[in-house]
Amino acid sequence: MSQQDSREQSLAKAFVSLADTLVDDYDVIELLTRLVDHSVELLDADAGGIMLADPHGQLRVVAASSEDAELTELMQLQSDQGPCLDCFRQAASVTVPDLAREASRWPVFVAAAMRRPLFRAVHAVPLRLRGEAVGALNLWHRQPSSMPATLLTLGQALADVATIGILQERAIRRTEVLNEQLQGALTSRVVIEQAKGVLAQHSGTSMDRSFDMLRRYARSNRRRLAEVARELTDRTLSPDAVLGAAASSD
Incomplete structure (x- = not known):
């Protein structure tokens, strides 16, 4: 050869x-x-x-x-x-x-x-x-x-x-990060919808009004909306605390 x-x-x-x-x-x-x-x-x-x-x-x-x-x-x-x-x-x-x-x-x-x-x-x-x-x-x-x-x-x-x-390799990493971010957003949205339901049922208000109260509470306490929603759904945060904060800001 x-x-x-x-x-x-x-x-x-x-x-x-x-x-x-x-x-x-x-x-x-x-x-x-x-x-x-x-x-x-x-x-x-x-x-x-x-x-x-x-x-x-x-x-x-x-x-x-x-x-x-x-x-x-x-x-x-x-x-x-x-x-x-x-x-x-x-x-x-x-x-x-x-x-x-x-x-x-x-x-x-x-x-x-x-x-x-x-x-x-x-x-x-x-x-x-x-x-x-x-x-x-x-x-x-x-x-x-x-x-x-x-x-x-x-x-x-x-x-x-x-x-x-x-x-x-970098594209794979970017895709993984993007997928993680997307999945995180979808998961957070589910939790937020559940939290809205908790507030709506507890207060007898509409889902829209419940979402508004949830947002107000998160903003006034400088917290992430998804974190507050998760605490509401797992009962570590009382719905009355969120409703009270919303009432005081009206």
């Missing part, structure tokens, strides 16, 4: 493996960890890592193929400079064949990295959506080296898979 055939076979396995993480018990960290491992293998790197922006736009290391890779990623975060940070900020690939030659570009990071030279080259590609980066995939090499354009293109494709996975 030729090297090209072997790479294509490995690439097919990689995409099948990544697709497996997007179904059933979806785990974004498992997706990113697999992505790093596959990227290191397919792109002839010695190590890899992924940084992802938190809701405040601050980068965090979320996956690394080795402790050395994670340490080097953290060096960049601590110095607030480096190829991977530039990749994220510019939403564009950053290729560094030899870190030792980039001291003027990232003085603090390069000085720290050269004190313990774990890696000499790095190639970073953005995790991006419509021109905006959400993170970066970083490929580290122990010796100075360049990366062919074809491999950089493949690296970007792998990073795009990660972006799709991350956005799917």
